[in-house]
C-alpha cells in the first residue's frame with residue numbers, strides 16, 4: 001500500500017505535467033462503478049482547458065491545484081498508481097482515470113487494481129483544508145527537520161495513553177505518512193515492541209521513535225518507495241527498491257538480521273505488525 005514515501009515519490013514523478021493544460025479528464029467505464037470516485041464525469045469536464053499549477057502532498061493525499069480555483073483531492077488507496085503512457089500504447093487493465101493534455105505527448109493514467117483510490121473535487125483550496133481528513137492530519141513524518149516537539153505533543157494526548165504503540169502509529173492524526181510497512185520498520189529501528197502501551201514509554205524512547213520514523217521514511221523516499229511482486233508499486237520513474245532493506249516487514253519466521261531470533265507477527269485491526277522479540281523491548 002502506498003505510504004507517505006510512495007505518495008511523495010508519486011508527486012515528484014508527476015513534475016513533467018505541472019504547468020500543462022488539460023485537454024480532458026476522462027473516466028473509464030471501470031471508474032463509474034466505484035463509489036469512492038465522488039464526482040461524475042460531468043464534474044471533471046470543467047477542467048478541460050485549465051492549467052495544472054502544482055501538486056502538493058498532505059499525508060497520503062495528493063492535492064491537485066489548477067488555475068481556476070477548483071481542486072482535485074486524490075488518494076492512492078491500497079494500490080493506486082500514476083503512469084505516463086503513449087496515446088497508442090495499450091492501457092493497463094485497471095485504469096480508472098485518463099488525463100489528456102494539450103501540450104504533453106503522453107497520457108497520465110491512474111491504475112488502481114483494488115479500487116480504493118479516491119478522487120474528490122473541491123471548489124477551493126480553503127475548502128480542502130476544512131475537509132476533516134486533511135484538517136485533522138498530524139505532523140508530516142517526511143518533514144525535515146522532523147517536527148519532534150509537535151509529534152511528542154500529539155503522542156502525549158490522553159486518548160493514546162492506554163493504547164498499544166503499534167496500534168496507534170497508523171493514525172494519520174498522530175503522524176501522517178506511516179502505513180503498515182513503515183510502522184513495523186520504524187518500531188524495529190527504535191527497538192520498541194509494538195505491544196508496549198504508550199503510557200509505558202519514557203520521553204527518551206518517544207524521541208527515539210520520532211527519529212526512527214523520520215529515518216525510515218526518508219530512507220524509503222530515497223529508494224523511490226517499496227514495491228512487492230504481489231502488488232507492484234511504481235511511478236512514472238519506475239519501481240522502488242526500499243523493500244530490499246526491510247528488516248522485519250513481511251518476514252515472519254525469518255531470522256532477525258541483527259540477533260538471529262525469529263521475526264514474529266501480531267494482528268491488529270486485521271493487519272499484521274512484524275517485530276523481533278529480542279531486539280524490541
Ligand SMILES: [Zn+2]
Pocket residue numbers: 256257258259260261276277278279280
Ligand atoms: Zn533481533
